[in-house]
Amino acid sequence: MAHVLVTGAAGLLGSHLTDFLILQGHKVTGLDNLSGGYLENVNSQCNFIRLDLTNASAVDAIMKVFQFDYVYHFAAYAAVGLSPFIRNFNYQNNVLASVNLINGCIKYDVRKFIFASSMDVYGEQSPPFEEDMVPRPTDPYGIAKYAVEMDLQNAGEQFGLNYTIIRPHNVIGPRQNIWDRYRNVAGIWIRKAMTGDPLTIYGDGTQRRAFSDVKYYMDPFYQLMRNELTDCETINIGADQDYSINELAEIVQNVAHQKMGIRPRLEYLEPRNEVHKMWCNHDKAVRLLDFVDSTDLYKLVEETWEWAKDIKPKPVKDMDYEIEKNMYSYWRKSG
Numbered sequence: 001m002a003h004v005l006v007t008g009a010a011g012l013l014g015s016h017l018t019d020f021l022i023l024q025g026h027k028v029t030g031l032d033n034l035s036g037g038y039l040e041n042v043n044s045q046c047n048f049i050r051l052d053l054t055n056a057s058a059v060d061a062i063m064k065v066f067q068f069d070y071v072y073h074f075a076a077y078a079a080v081g082l083s084p085f086i087r088n089f090n091y092q093n094n095v096l097a098s099v100n101l102i103n104g105c106i107k108y109d110v111r112k113f114i115f116a117s118s119m120d121v122y123g124e125q126s127p128p129f130e131e132d133m134v135p136r137p138t139d140p141y142g143i144a145k146y147a148v149e150m151d152l153q154n155a156g157e158q159f160g161l162n163y164t165i166i167r168p169h170n171v172i173g174p175r176q177n178i179w180d181r182y183r184n185v186a187g188i189w190i191r192k193a194m195t196g197d198p199l200t201i202y203g204d205g206t207q208r209r210a211f212s213d214v215k216y217y218m219d220p221f222y223q224l225m226r227n228e229l230t231d232c233e234t235i236n237i238g239a240d241q242d243y244s245i246n247e248l249a250e251i252v253q254n255v256a257h258q259k260m261g262i263r264p265r266l267e268y269l270e271p272r273n274e275v276h277k278m279w280c281n282h283d284k285a286v287r288l289l290d291f292v293d294s295t296d297l298y299k300l301v302e303e304t305w306e307w308a309k310d311i312k313p314k315p316v317k318d319m320d321y322e323i324e325k326n327m328y329s330y331w332r333k334s335g
């Protein structure tokens with residue numbers, strides 16, 4: 001039995017991984033500041049610590065006391081499109097928070113640090129993205145993820161810290177934060193459809209992404225702490241089948257119609273500054289992690305809908321913007 005720290009344990013990936021690791025017989029400490037996740041997502045058998053990872057001395061103290069064997073670092077604020085307007089917040093929570101943990105892993109001899117990076121590091125290149133492409137992130141969120149990737153490489157070379165960088169993309173499933181107005185298109189639409197609001201599309205909806213079901217990630221994530229072939233590697237993980245945003249909207253419309261007898265209308269809004277086509281090649285995950293993606297997008301939206309209708313709705317929060325200049329009309333506070 002290993003003692004594993006999962007950060008972001010109240011969020012989508014972290015909460016599912018916590019459940020999985022506990023089922024495998026490991027001791028899990030879950031850490032989260034509950035800024036984007038919810039306590040009800042946290043497994044009752046995990047030792048939960050509410051903590052903000054930007055607090056360097058507290059992170060150090062916890063790592064010193066608990067002497068974790070493995071760390072899965074999933075805590076982040078992953079709002080790609082908003083990140084240019086919250087640059088300080090983005091780098092605090094996505095870079096410095098990670099660095100505090102990396103320091104602890106080096107000091108207290110953690111056996112492996114597993115970092116959830118993102119496909120966003122690739123930026124404007126031709127998909128499918130492969131791991132050996134040089135990252136060219138085009139927004140502060142992607143820049144933050146790439147900075148941590150590079151920092152880990154240094155920590156590996158300088159201190160022998162063992163790590164794996166995993167680059168997921170567009171994961172959907174129960175426990176997703178569907179009340180965040182800035183991220184997770186499928187979650188936002190499920191919330192809007194349930195309240196009778198139109199599904200908002202930024203631009204013409206021809207952007208393409210590959211959406212994947214959270215449940216197919218857990219065993220591959222678990223392999224990362226057991227499989228030496230993944231040491232110091234970077235691995236893409238996610239679905240192979242890409243869809244346009246318009247196609248995803250149609251699926252949400254169909255699920256809404258099936259569940260409520262109403263087809264939400266679509267509302268096209270000004271485009272965002274975003275990469276048009278993004279999906280990845282997953283041969284390496286298949287080879288090293290026996291990864292099999294069996295995502296059925298319709299069923300996944302349906303399953304997430306079923307979960308969402310049974311839980312207590314949460315308030316939809318506004319972020320404090322650091323920059324309001326050039327803010328998109330739909331995110332303007334007065335708009």
Ligand SMILES: NC(=O)c1ccc[n+]([C@@H]2O[C@H](COP(=O)([O-])OP(=O)(O)OC[C@H]3O[C@@H](n4cnc5c(N)ncnc54)[C@H](O)[C@@H]3O)[C@@H](O)[C@H]2O)c1
Nearest residue numbers: 008010011012013033034035036037053075076116170171
């Ligand atoms: N879900 C996806 O599609 C996707 C795609 C690519 C990468 N990722 C990465 O995977 C990881 C997990 O994503 P997710 O979808 O589960 O996100 P999530 O928002 O559901 O969970 C992240 C959790 O981190 C917590 N958190 C944020 N800042 C924190 C801080 N400073 N201290 C402590 N806790 C903090 C939040 O409260 C939240 O519970 C993230 O690093 C994300 O960038 C996710």
